[in-house]
Amino acid sequence: MKLVYEGKTKDVYEREDGNYLLKFKDDVTGEGGVFDPGANTVGLTLEGAGRAGLELTTLFFEILKERNIPTHYVTSDLEKTTMTVIPADAFGDGLEVICRYRAAGSFLRRYGKYAEEGQELETFVEVTLKDDQRNDPPIGREALSTLGILSGGDYETLRQLTIDISDIIKEELAKKNIELYDVKLEFGRDKEGNIILIDEISGGNMRVYRDEKAIDPIELAKIMTAE
Structure with missing residues (x-):
């Protein structure tokens, strides 16, 4: 797979089938070692944060799927902390x-x-x-x-x-x-x-x-x- 974007909390890879793979990291946003969801910088690394983020994301995306809310979600692999999504501009x-x-x-x-x-x-x-x-x-x-x-x-x-x-x-x-x-x-x-x-x-x-x-x-x- 081709790495197309290296983000603060996730890396994005392009798959051969045209979809994308999001790799969740243990980095979270914040300042001065304090977590802040509104911060623009990585403030700290929390072991297990990547998997935790993917678990919660998967839970909510599955609920939205049941409610017929349009999303880019396809599937998740919790062990690899990755999520497959459709392309979006x-x-x-x-x-x-x-x-x-x-x-x-x-x-x-x-x-x-x-x-x-x-x-x-x-x-x-x-x-x-x-x-x-x-x-x-x-x-x-x-x-x-x-x-x-x-x-x-x-x-x-x-x-x-x-x-x-x-x-x-x-x-x-x-x-x-x-x-x-x-x-x-x-x-x-x-x-x-x-x-x-x-x-x-x-x-x-x-x-x-x-x-x-x-x-x-x-x-x-x-x-x-x-x-």
């Missing part, structure tokens, strides 16, 4: 879509003059550009259209998919008495031009709490995949 150089249920992280850093930590938000959807040099700046519907990244109609499709998917994740976590504060998702287009969910859905992409205590990615996977 990114919007521009990539967008990240965050669904926020409570004020935390970068939202609080930007809007702390008006928001309190943990304040309830009404399913707030935020789109940011994948741009490490500029700290992933937020971007609105009008700017996305003006810059030719995403049309207004496609923005509404992406926004509704984000809400639907995030609500499903929130419901599943609630079954284990876990509260979702926010989750970061990524989308692309399949070869037919449909907007689909790509990347992963792991503890490394979300903030979750139980009894007001944060749960790290490895512990979250253990809780959610326990019989």
Whole structure:
């Protein structure tokens, strides 16, 4: 297989059949040795984080498949910490879509003059550009259209998919008495031009709490995949 992209938390390989293979790593984003799903740099390495991320991703993608939500997921190999996916084209150089249920992280850093930590938000959807040099700046519907990244109609499709998917994740976590504060998702287009969910859905992409205590990615996977 051909290595086509070396990422912070995953490497991407092109398979001979035209699909792609994602290899999950034990690296997680953060700063100063502290885990932060919103950080742009690898902050630390947690043994077992790769498998934990893949286990949780597989769990959620299988649930979304049952709900007929379009994704790039094909299958996973937990022993090899790999996931096979269909090809998809990114919007521009990539967008990240965050669904926020409570004020935390970068939202609080930007809007702390008006928001309190943990304040309830009404399913707030935020789109940011994948741009490490500029700290992933937020971007609105009008700017996305003006810059030719995403049309207004496609923005509404992406926004509704984000809400639907995030609500499903929130419901599943609630079954284990876990509260979702926010989750970061990524989308692309399949070869037919449909907007689909790509990347992963792991503890490394979300903030979750139980009894007001944060749960790290490895512990979250253990809780959610326990019989």
